Amino acid sequence: MLRRAVNPRSDEFMSAYVDAGRWYKAEIAIIMFGAVGGLYVFERLLFEDPAPMVNSWPSVMIGFGLANALRLASCFRWAVPTWSTALFITSVYIDVVWLMVIRAVAVNDGHDVLPIIVPVAFLASLLIVHIRYVILVPAMLAGFAMIAGIELFAVPSSGPGLFDLMTSGAIIVVPLISARFHEQQTRLTWERERRLDELSMTDALTGLANRRAFDARIAAALAEDSPVALAVLDVDDFKVLNDALGHAAGDDTLRTIGRFLTGSITDERVFAARLSGEEFAVVWSGSGRSGVIEDAERLRSGIGALELPSGRADAGVTMSAGVVWFAPPTSDEPGRSPSPTATGGDRTSFESRLGSTR
Structure with missing residues (x-):
């Protein structure tokens, strides 16, 4: 995928x-x-x-x-x-x-x-x-x-x-x-x-797409007549990490995650962005649900295996993520914009403790 x-x-x-x-x-x-x-x-x-x-x-x-x-x-x-x-x-x-x-x-x-x-x-x-x-x-x-x-x-x-x-x-x-x-x-x-x-569409710290680029890309993806999946990943207790290890270690952690996402996502239909401080997003366009879950799990496990430069061997980082699907307009509603589906089976979220930073 x-x-x-x-x-x-x-x-x-x-x-x-x-x-x-x-x-x-x-x-x-x-x-x-x-x-x-x-x-x-x-x-x-x-x-x-x-x-x-x-x-x-x-x-x-x-x-x-x-x-x-x-x-x-x-x-x-x-x-x-x-x-x-x-x-x-x-x-x-x-x-x-x-x-x-x-x-x-x-x-x-x-x-x-x-x-x-x-x-x-x-x-x-x-x-x-x-x-x-x-x-x-x-x-x-x-x-x-x-x-x-x-x-x-x-x-x-x-x-x-x-x-x-x-x-x-x-x-x-x-x-x-x-x-x-x-x-x-x-x-x-x-x-x-x-x-x-x-430069105007790139996050200076991580090298990923910034919020402006994310808004433009997801708007373009939603305009197409194909399913779109969005995963939002958030580093848990990032403020605690910054307070305990310093902002430099926090920035290094974000840069490492950004480099990993950049190197892992190479499909033109998939892109990653940094939305705000410790919040990241990954968008799939035209991908099946099983494939999206498989990719999301691959990203999760990959981030868990990273050597995060926290400066302390006992420091751990957890990340929470949620995946939501946007359905394309139905044939009887050609003018309707895609919107998140509301049923429980259409929304999947997961949490996992990632590997300790070293």
């Missing part, structure tokens, strides 16, 4: 970072949709002699349909961060190649030339949609390689053309470096906020 929890993923920040970029992807998708749409709608205003590909039906389907469909798909929550990034990069590549092909056809057929800055601007959209830097760099280099390859092999070489190509490369390098600093700064801010949040 007390299973080992899955360790947090090492790329937790990156997943959050990429996921936060969905809004940026949506904004860029709208802008690029408008830019491509404007190319079709206002072609006669933009060009005196536009290339035929600008308004051909296959061109519309590729540049205006497929690319934007992929971009929009990358914004939805069902797309995990990895696929969201891949879809957006693919959509940008489609537009970059499509725009460069239009540019090459226009040059070779004598039509107005689409400026190279347009596909470069589409490629630069990758810089602001929260793509991991280790993916962003090769993605940008590959995209620029496509632009340079089509420009060098499909467009007649000229001094101004080569200058425009080199200038475009320089334009990409500077924001690419800035993207690295942005990611690092975002990571520092994220880690700082996470640390502050952890």
Whole structure:
């Protein structure tokens, strides 16, 4: 029942970072949709002699349909961060190649030339949609390689053309470096906020969840349609222990109990908290009653076997505990909040003398 929890993923920040970029992807998708749409709608205003590909039906389907469909798909929550990034990069590549092909056809057929800055601007959209830097760099280099390859092999070489190509490369390098600093700064801010949040939800003495975290976690557990069990453990005569052995020994005792609970409870559905001075709580979500009693007994016997740092071999510590079950709402009462069951069989309490502190 007390299973080992899955360790947090090492790329937790990156997943959050990429996921936060969905809004940026949506904004860029709208802008690029408008830019491509404007190319079709206002072609006669933009060009005196536009290339035929600008308004051909296959061109519309590729540049205006497929690319934007992929971009929009990358914004939805069902797309995990990895696929969201891949879809957006693919959509940008489609537009970059499509725009460069239009540019090459226009040059070779004598039509107005689409400026190279347009596909470069589409490629630069990758810089602001929260793509991991280790993916962003090769993605940008590959995209620029496509632009340079089509420009060098499909467009007649000229001094101004080569200058425009080199200038475009320089334009990409500077924001690419800035993207690295942005990611690092975002990571520092994220880690700082996470640390502050952890501190605000952690008991400083024992390292367990504090009362604020307990209230939030148990409220979330009770909101689920599953049974919840709560055990409250209280160190008996803790004031006597403090008076006899000193507050330092009392604090050491609480720390030892906290470390034991932290190491023993590794199931993500089970958590422990320190409610007040010598009062602890353990909450099970979605566990059967027999399993809860078994776990509670395991915790009780484990605490009884601890070497509690009281400083005196003849000092003993007793702990009382009670377990109560919260039933989920019934099907005919969907709006009712869970509440403790009142029958005697639904409430179990036990007391046990723990091992002497040594």
